[in-house]
Amino acid sequence: MAHNTVTVRAGSIARARLVGDLIAYLLILLGAIIVTLPLVWMVTTALKQNYEVFLFPPRWLPETPMWSNFAYVFDLMPFGRFMLNTAIITQLNIIGDLLSCSIVAFAFARLKARGKNFMFLLVLSTMMLPFQVTMIPQFVLFRQLNWIDTFLPLVVPHFFANAYQVFLMRQFFLTIPKDLDEAAIIDGSNVLGVYWRIIMPLSGPIIVTVVIFSFLYHWNDFLAPLIYLNSEQNKTLALGLASILAYPAGGQGRWEILMAASTIALAPCIVLFFIGQKFFVQGIALTGLKG
């Protein structure tokens, strides 16, 4: 008797669980469609002919994909030049972020020193400082140095570490067993040796995370380039894209061209994300929690 009720209850619980899972699954599927729809719409629009953009009822897929829309973007404005500029700046920034942040994070995670906690608090507190506060004096400084309309103001500050990535890397470095450092020191290695031969080789996931983060940030950065770059040949992708309506025949109503340009600009971000997502998503999840 008792046995019977238990099985009946267990059965209904299992059934309720199954129905719940099914509903959850449908919701998740629906959510995934909603979330990806904008990007899909962007790409399909990029492949349409101009008249197809404004058809009613809407045409979801173009009749024949207009690959020439992408080529047109490069005719419309020096898009290749913009890409090259952005690539140069982004690459230098990644090197700067990775080198400076990993060394600083290493010091915070692995070395003992008086005043370390205070210094770390100071690092973290800069996260609260809006760029807008330092933006004007920095502009004045770089103007004094004659760096306006060069890549230098966009690159040099990033060789001096930033709080966010220092924090990210420190969290990861803390998870590496401390014995490794001591063993290396006893074997006659110095501190830099520990950093370079012990810590860095064990930090693949966080290095990938920082590289992708840096790439995404600098590739899409807008405010700083907007302030510092003004001549056409120095513009970044983001700047070119923002002023696309100002180019003759690129303007109003040419949505397919606008979306083609946007697709080109976002493609590297999406590709890189899918390549590195395994490390990336885990890296964020791990470090976001242990505040």
Added chain:
Amino acid sequence: MNTILTRRTGTAGVRHTARFSGWERQQEIWFYALISPWIVGFLMFTLGPMVASAIFSLTQWDLLTPAQWVGLANFAEMVADPLFWNALRVTIVYALGSVSLTIVVAMLVALLLNRNIRGQQFFRVIYYLPFVVSGVAVAWMWRIMYNPEFGVINLVLEFFGIQGPRWLASSAWALPSLIIMSVWGFGGNMVIFLAGLQGIPQHLYEAADIDGATGAAKFWHITLPLMTPAIFFALTTGLIGALQAFTTVYVMTSGGPGNATMVYGLYLYNNAFKFFKMGYASALAWVLFAIILIVTLLQFKLARQWVFYETEA
């Protein structure tokens, strides 16, 4: 037993210190040597500019003619400036709307995904994707989607028989449009929440099951309290970011229609680099900093009342 243990660790400790005393001093030197890039950067690009900005805020300066000392006049101007109050209001509405909605959506999706659903990894990546794309391209994408006549959003609404609003072209809907768009990037928080959910010990739920707790009770009394540290993280970092919003607004509305979406960051930028009122813009910047500082410190203070840390239990 106890004494032996003490003596053993004692001697080991002594030997340890003997060999490492030099090493410890060395470590301290290395520590400051290695963080020196950050210190130099902090002085040159953060502290120095902060001091300079504070001084600028007391002047009137157009970059071309010499700066004029005006004392607190910029701050007085601000109090009387309706556009300043407008920017403040718009920014606060945007930040509160965007951060709270993003957290709620992220939590709901994380809870759904946490049911150990097939393809969880795949969905996690898909939901995270919008978080990694940003900037001008995304702003264009949304601007086109929001088009009242041909944008995909109103087309979909029409399919369901709903007459969509004029979105960015309407002063009532422009700011909500920007908020909705920002929620699209909820994946960043979702990933953190999901990791948090997966870290909750199963035995807590099992114990609750034995006590006959309902699903809702389990959520309120186990899940939510244990998620508060992650929610706190999302809230603090989210607000700091949202209060500085710039790029999407610049591309999508330029602050319009009227000044309906003139967020603080854009108003500040316009004052500095469009009207060349460097002094006034610096004063605006300091007020923004003060707001962020107060909001963040307040959150840390309030956190003691609602954020639950396992060590307390």
